[in-house]
Amino acid sequence: MIRIFFLPIATGMAALTIGGATISQASADDEAAAFDENCTTCHIEGDIPQWREQFPNTDDGRERLDTFLQDHHASDADDRALIITYIEKAL
Numbered sequence: 610m611i612r613i614f615f616l617p618i619a620t621g622m623a624a625l626t627i628g629g630a631t632i633s634q635a636s637a638d639d640e641a642a643a644f645d646e647n648c649t650t651c652h653i654e655g656d657i658p659q660w661r662e663q664f665p666n667t668d669d670g671r672e673r674l675d676t677f678l679q680d681h682h683a684s685d686a687d688d689r690a691l692i693i694t695y696i697e698k699a700l
């Protein structure tokens with residue numbers, strides 16, 4: 610009785626957790642991948658807090674970062690959007 614009751618619940622929970630993680634991680638993975646591909650040749654994660662001081666998470670800060678990155682190793686608009694989100698989430 611215990612096994613029959615326990616297994617379907619355990620399986621259902623695992624499926625839910627995996628489903629949720631997959632959905633929310635897909636874009637976070639894209640953001641991390643864009644940062645890795647374009648930035649980590651020269652930078653480390655530890656650079657980000659300093660950038661956030663220069664380019665705060667406001668409309669103005671985001672715009673200035675976007676303009677800066679157009680000429681700084683992120684000319685692709687899609688990559689740039691992912692990278693900016695990645696930097697914003699890092700703090």
Ligand code: HEC
Nearest residue numbers: 644647648649650651652660663677678681682683692696
């Ligand atoms: C080829 C090497 C290289 C790559 C690739 C690179 N950077 Fe830089 N970046 C530098 C150097 C050098 C500086 C100036 C010195 C410093 O602040 O570390 C700099 C400075 C910065 C600054 C500070 C700007 C300022 O006004 O002081 C930011 C923000 C930044 N980079 C973000 C990025 C991001 C995001 C990426 C990925 C899209 C990236 N960088 C890719 C070399 C690079």
